[in-house]
Amino acid sequence: MTTDRNSATVPGKRSTRQRTAVAGLLDQLADFRSAQDLHEELRKRGEGIGLTTVYRTLQSLADAGEIDVLRTDSGEAIYRRCSSHHHHHLVCRECGHTVEVEGPAVERWADKVAAENKFSQVSHTVEIFGTCSDCG
Amino acid sequence: MTTDRNSATVPGKRSTRQRTAVAGLLDQLADFRSAQDLHEELRKRGEGIGLTTVYRTLQSLADAGEIDVLRTDSGEAIYRRCSSHHHHHLVCRECGHTVEVEGPAVERWADKVAAENKFSQVSHTVEIFGTCSDCG
DNA sequence: TAGGATGTTGACAACGGTAACCAGTTACCC
DNA sequence: GGGTAACTGGTTACCGTTGTCAACATCCTA
Numbered sequence: 001m002t003t004d005r006n007s008a009t010v011p012g013k014r015s016t017r018q019r020t021a022v023a024g025l026l027d028q029l030a031d032f033r034s035a036q037d038l039h040e041e042l043r044k045r046g047e048g049i050g051l052t053t054v055y056r057t058l059q060s061l062a063d064a065g066e067i068d069v070l071r072t073d074s075g076e077a078i079y080r081r082c083s084s085h086h087h088h089h090l091v092c093r094e095c096g097h098t099v100e101v102e103g104p105a106v107e108r109w110a111d112k113v114a115a116e117n118k119f120s121q122v123s124h125t126v127e128i129f130g131t132c133s134d135c136g
Numbered sequence: 137m138t139t140d141r142n143s144a145t146v147p148g149k150r151s152t153r154q155r156t157a158v159a160g161l162l163d164q165l166a167d168f169r170s171a172q173d174l175h176e177e178l179r180k181r182g183e184g185i186g187l188t189t190v191y192r193t194l195q196s197l198a199d200a201g202e203i204d205v206l207r208t209d210s211g212e213a214i215y216r217r218c219s220s221h222h223h224h225h226l227v228c229r230e231c232g233h234t235v236e237v238e239g240p241a242v243e244r245w246a247d248k249v250a251a252e253n254k255f256s257q258v259s260h261t262v263e264i265f266g267t268c269s270d271c272g
Numbered sequence: 273t274a275g276g277a278t279g280t281t282g283a284c285a286a287c288g289g290t291a292a293c294c295a296g297t298t299a300c301c302c
Numbered sequence: 303g304g305g306t307a308a309c310t311g312g313t314t315a316c317c318g319t320t321g322t323c324a325a326c327a328t329c330c331t332a
Contacts, residue, residue: 050311075211119266130255186282
């Protein structure tokens with residue numbers, strides 16, 4: 001263990017009850033969730049926390065690379081605590097269940113395509129959506 | 137030529153001046169553009185057309201598979217006329233310049249990963265973003 | 273080709289997710 | 303413990319997008 005993953009906070013930020021609660025909830029959940037979803041869950045658990053604070057906290061966690069952000073078809077942002085190394089996702093459309101996947105060949109392919117077309121500062125999004133065996 | 141690509145309209149829909157204008161503009165543009173962007177461009181060209189109509193037309197074109205839809209980091213939808221076969225995009229973050237790319241190996245990889253995890257009805261999004269040589 | 277049924281348009285209002293504001297509160301450092 | 307700078311959260315504002323509905327255009331039929 002290189003870092004303390006639980007109750008992980010963003011360096012340079014103060015440790016508050018609210019931030020701890022958001023980080024802690026994300027640690028427990030395996031699926032991608034929307035900000036409003038997380039806010040509702042926190043209140044359901046008795047955490048007094050404002051929606052604004054949830055948005056702010058998620059944003060700073062995302063900026064710090066602590067969590068991953070995806071967009072649903074409707075354009076809503078969804079968040080999930082992920083491992084720190086580069087990876088992609090296999091996400092169930094029904095329940096949000098997520099599997100982290102790796103594809104070294106895909107990384108190489110993307111870099112090659114970008115280079116062939118003289119693009120620089122390359123990033124890519126690769127997400128696979130489907131219906132998981134529980135929902136199938 | 138199997139189908140008439142220019143002035144392409146959606147089957148079952150009436151052919152109106154506004155729909156023709158939107159489809160025609162998309163035919164001319166090589167880059168991904170937002171609905172508001174397209175609306176502004178059409179008005180600049182003297183086309184009387186409402187923003188609502190632009191949104192509706194883009195939606196029906198997208199539903200019919202006539203155009204591709206992507207989401208920017210900010211969640212805004214952007215649209216582009218694309219070839220009909222399955223492909224992905226290499227998109228310039230600065231100017232929206234787009235290159236259609238293919239990656240058979242990526243398709244196979246995505247299918248394999250999904251199958252290994254027992255996911256069905258699989259789709260995937262693969263987009264590469266970077267800075268093109270003109271903007272670099 | 274006229275006339276009507278029905279799909280389409282567009283100004284406007286509403287909506288939903290997200291971000292800005294700012295006064296009150298809290299964590300951190302000495 | 304006390305000062306200060308960061309944080310919180312209710313509220314308001316924002317922005318992309320969609321719903322509404324009366325006026326209108328298209329297309330079919332006679």
